[in-house]
Amino acid sequence: MNFSNELITWYRNNKRDLPWRNTNDAYLIWLSEIILQQTRVEQGMPYFLKFSEAFPTVKRFSEASEDEILRLWQGLGYYSRGRNMLKTAKRIVSDFNGVFPSAYADLITLTGIGEYTAAAISSFSNNEAKAVVDGNVYRLLARYFGIDTPINSTEGKKSFQAVADDLLDLNNAGEHNQAMIEFGALQCKPKNPNCQICPFIQSCYAYKHQKINDLPVKLKKLKIKERYFYFLILINEQNEILIKRRNNNDIWAGLYDLPSVEFTETTELPELLNHADYKKWFKKILAIKSVSEKIKHILTHQKIYAQFLEISVAEKYNINTNDGIWVKVDEIYNYGMPKLIFAFLQKIHKFN
DNA sequence: AATCCGGGGGG
DNA sequence: CCCCCAGGATT
Numbered sequence: 001m002n003f004s005n006e007l008i009t010w011y012r013n014n015k016r017d018l019p020w021r022n023t024n025d026a027y028l029i030w031l032s033e034i035i036l037q038q039t040r041v042e043q044g045m046p047y048f049l050k051f052s053e054a055f056p057t058v059k060r061f062s063e064a065s066e067d068e069i070l071r072l073w074q075g076l077g078y079y080s081r082g083r084n085m086l087k088t089a090k091r092i093v094s095d096f097n098g099v100f101p102s103a104y105a106d107l108i109t110l111t112g113i114g115e116y117t118a119a120a121i122s123s124f125s126n127n128e129a130k131a132v133v134d135g136n137v138y139r140l141l142a143r144y145f146g147i148d149t150p151i152n153s154t155e156g157k158k159s160f161q162a163v164a165d166d167l168l169d170l171n172n173a174g175e176h177n178q179a180m181i182e183f184g185a186l187q188c189k190p191k192n193p194n195c196q197i198c199p200f201i202q203s204c205y206a207y208k209h210q211k212i213n214d215l216p217v218k219l220k221k222l223k224i225k226e227r228y229f230y231f232l233i234l235i236n237e238q239n240e241i242l243i244k245r246r247n248n249n250d251i252w253a254g255l256y257d258l259p260s261v262e263f264t265e266t267t268e269l270p271e272l273l274n275h276a277d278y279k280k281w282f283k284k285i286l287a288i289k290s291v292s293e294k295i296k297h298i299l300t301h302q303k304i305y306a307q308f309l310e311i312s313v314a315e316k317y318n319i320n321t322n323d324g325i326w327v328k329v330d331e332i333y334n335y336g337m338p339k340l341i342f343a344f345l346q347k348i349h350k351f352n
Numbered sequence: 353a354a355t356c357c358g359g360g361g362g363g
Numbered sequence: 364c365c366c367c368c369a370g371g372a373t374t
Contacts, residue, residue, distance in 0.1 A: 078358060081371085114372085
């Protein structure tokens with residue numbers, strides 16, 4: 001038994017009863033597919049029911065106002081989907097005589113319909129031999145065949161489409177495509193799939209090589225996080241500075257730095273000094289000796305904004321020895337510190 | 353090739 | 364908190 005036959009057997013035994021599967025009406029299938037883009041079936045279901053009831057035909061849809069569409073769409077997200085649907089519905093009426101097309105070549109010309117959706121509508125409504133590749137299919141193919149090309153790279157999109165095309169049951173494209181998607185959604189799930197009940201347990205690459213959790217591969221977008229650090233330079237009457245060791249689960253792991261508070265946005269002095277995390281470091285401020293400018297420090301994946309507050313204090317406050325060390329200013333260089341902090345201390349105290 | 357567009361659920 | 368979901372349009 002080949003892959004497609006095995007898959008379809010699984011599908012017939014396990015598929016969910018979903019309303020858009022009980023029709024060949026390209027319009028209703030379109031409605032479901034647009035709603036389900038980047039949306040879970042459970043979340044999209046009530047919207048499909050609302051829309052199909054409010055607009056039984058594409059003609060009726062085309063006569064709606066944008067406000068009406070958006071009101072029904074409310075809460076579903078990606079609102080351009082709703083606006084694009086209205087645009088497309090009008091075009092079906094004007095250019096397709098009100099008959100929703102089922103041919104891939106026609107569908108792909110419509111706003112809001114890309115390769116996946118055109119393949120889905122054409123195969124589901126008219127059994128056209130176009131293979132769908134959605135998030136479920138990427139995952140299934142990557143694991144089963146052990147493909148580690150990133151699914152969100154140009155090369156990945158092309159090669160996964162080619163694999164899916166190759167696998168397609170040309171005589172039963174609609175059901176094959178439904179089965180691919182359903183299998184990815186129910187059996188070959190993103191997290192903790194139950195491989196013990198999988199019909200492909202003997203032939204799956206990822207299961208055999210214990211790579212279920214490593215596939216598919218996806219390129220991560222390097223997002224730069226902005227962090228605002230406010231460092232305290234506490235100086236006592238013996239000319240000692242309080243330093244502390246950093247945790248291991250963050251930048252500058254294990255290095256020494258200064259007592260600090262982190263914010264997610266820029267913060268000003270009064271609020272700063274009243275912050276509970278600051279107050280724990282001192283009893284009484286003798287004098288605020290200096291407040292530095294905000295210093296920008298760029299790391300690979302983080303943008304740090306640092307400001308230093310130099311404060312003289314009367315005594316060695318009862319610091320837990322695990323949490324802070326008083327160090328003579330001219331012995332600071334004995335401790336490994338982030339460049340940002342060392343450079344600043346060096347600048348204001350002129351030690352080596 | 354990157355970025356934007358959302359709300360919701362699960363680990 | 365991060366990832367993912369029946370993706371597509373825009374730059």
